[in-house]
Amino acid sequence: MSKQVCLLVLSSSPNGVSAPSFLQCYKLIQSAFILQIATPDGAEPHFIDEDEQSTRWLADMESKKPLCTIGLGVCSLFSAKDSDDSWSFMDYSLTGSSLGELIISPIFVGMPYIPSDIIFDKGGRYCEGAPNTVHVIINRNVNL
Known part of the structure; x- marks a missing residue:
């Protein structure tokens, strides 16, 4: 169980x-x-x-243990801020569901934002693989 x-x-x-x-x-x-x-x-x-x-x-x-997100899980990182109020994942390379995957998903019409846009707006780098393929980024302590 x-x-x-x-x-x-x-x-x-x-x-x-x-x-x-x-x-x-x-x-x-x-x-x-x-x-x-x-x-x-x-x-x-x-x-x-x-x-x-x-x-x-x-x-x-707090010693920066590995962190992993899958698909839209990257959205859980958007509110993380450092003590100077900057985004904790600025300058990190991140990935998530590709725009192609999101567009054909039934949840797309109700999404308040596109994750890749938020990553760019906050100062991160976004990389995606082809739809429905495995795409992994290991950047410092973040595995996506």
Whole structure:
């Protein structure tokens, strides 16, 4: 039986998120669920009350582990911002569903934007393969 997905939404409050409380919650949840972590507007969480263990653990978690998106999953990266409010994936080479694949898809008419246009507008580089072919880009820690 596969695990269900649990979305853990952290506060983006300037008061911060307690590092020990976050770690305790994370350790309890990750054993039962596939855990996804999010913050409002993709803001960087501000951890407070860090002890030696939580500092090491958070540093390991933030060490740019590989990231992978498939198809329209690249859209999940659009709200990610660095501390200077710039897009986190500026100057990365990214890919996703080709325009040819999107046009023949039933979801195309309801799409609010074209992913390749957003990538270009935000300062990224976009590359696509022929429709219905495998096209993989490995760029730094991002696998698409």
